[in-house]
Amino acid sequence: MAQFHLKFEAEDLAPHVMLVGNPQRAEQVSKLLQGARLVNEYRYLLVFTGMYEGERLSVATTGMGAPSTAIVVEELCNLGARVLLRVGSAGGIASDVDAGDLVVATGSIRDDGTSLQYLPLSFPAVPDADLLRVTMEAARDVVPTAKHGVVISSDAFYRNYDKDKMSLMMQSGVKAIEMESGCLFIVGQFRGVRTSALFAVDGSVTKDAIKPRSAEGLFKTAEEQSIRIGLSTLIRASKAGL
Ligand SMILES: O=P(O)(O)O[C@H]1O[C@H](CO)[C@@H](O)[C@H]1O
Numbered sequence: 001m002a003q004f005h006l007k008f009e010a011e012d013l014a015p016h017v018m019l020v021g022n023p024q025r026a027e028q029v030s031k032l033l034q035g036a037r038l039v040n041e042y043r044y045l046l047v048f049t050g051m052y053e054g055e056r057l058s059v060a061t062t063g064m065g066a067p068s069t070a071i072v073v074e075e076l077c078n079l080g081a082r083v084l085l086r087v088g089s090a091g092g093i094a095s096d097v098d099a100g101d102l103v104v105a106t107g108s109i110r111d112d113g114t115s116l117q118y119l120p121l122s123f124p125a126v127p128d129a130d131l132l133r134v135t136m137e138a139a140r141d142v143v144p145t146a147k148h149g150v151v152i153s154s155d156a157f158y159r160n161y162d163k164d165k166m167s168l169m170m171q172s173g174v175k176a177i178e179m180e181s182g183c184l185f186i187v188g189q190f191r192g193v194r195t196s197a198l199f200a201v202d203g204s205v206t207k208d209a210i211k212p213r214s215a216e217g218l219f220k221t222a223e224e225q226s227i228r229i230g231l232s233t234l235i236r237a238s239k240a241g242l
Pocket residue numbers: 020021022063064065087088089090157178179180
């Protein structure tokens with residue numbers, strides 16, 4: 001049944017869905033799908049469904065931040081989604097992560113408000129173990145140097161951690177910061193669907209300004225790679241019966 005924000009029917013959605021924050025990224029992905037059909041435009045939460053390497057896939061826009069992501073994830077679950085893979089952008093934190101890198105999340109620090117309304121903070125925000133393995137394999141096939149680790153998922157794009165807290169994060173190997181994976185993992189756990197997330201890095205928040213202009217070219221290349229990895233992950237997951 002059509003939902004409040006995703007105004008299409010269950011038959012218009014594939015069970016394997018790529019999630020992107022930016023609607024322009026959804027359009028970019030749709031160009032790689034055969035016979036892509038735009039099934040939602042409402043609120044610019046673009047959703048496309050089409051074929052890729054013989055499998056039916058969808059790509060859906062979450063918008064920015066946890067509240068919007070939770071709405072989209074809930075409604076996708078109501079419409080029959082089983083596997084949700086976020087392909088997003090993130091800022092680097094660890095000294096070995098910089099613009100142009102790819103990072104796969106092995107867990108997320110829950111610095112959002114929305115996920116607390118689902119499960120207590122003591123509940124870990126982690127991807128599905130099987131889907132994480134497939135995501136890592138697909139990532140390494142495209143970019144052998146792809147990194148993995150814990151990321152921060154924060155509500156406040158313009159509020160950086162103070163120096164001491166950021167040093168602690170760096171010392172502890174935290175890789176990157178973004179805004180949706182923690183909520184995705186928690187809502188996915190709550191709804192009983194498989195989730196995972198990977199990111200193209202658009203700068204280093206511990207070294208440079210956020211999203212430096214000079215890094216746009218490196219980011220674009222990484223974003224294209226992340227999309228290819230995302231599609232390959234969903235295909236592999238579908239073929240493996242996930
Ligand atoms: O590029 P997307 O997927 O939107 O992800 C990142 O970019 C946005 C901030 O610019 C936030 O949504 C953040 O998580």
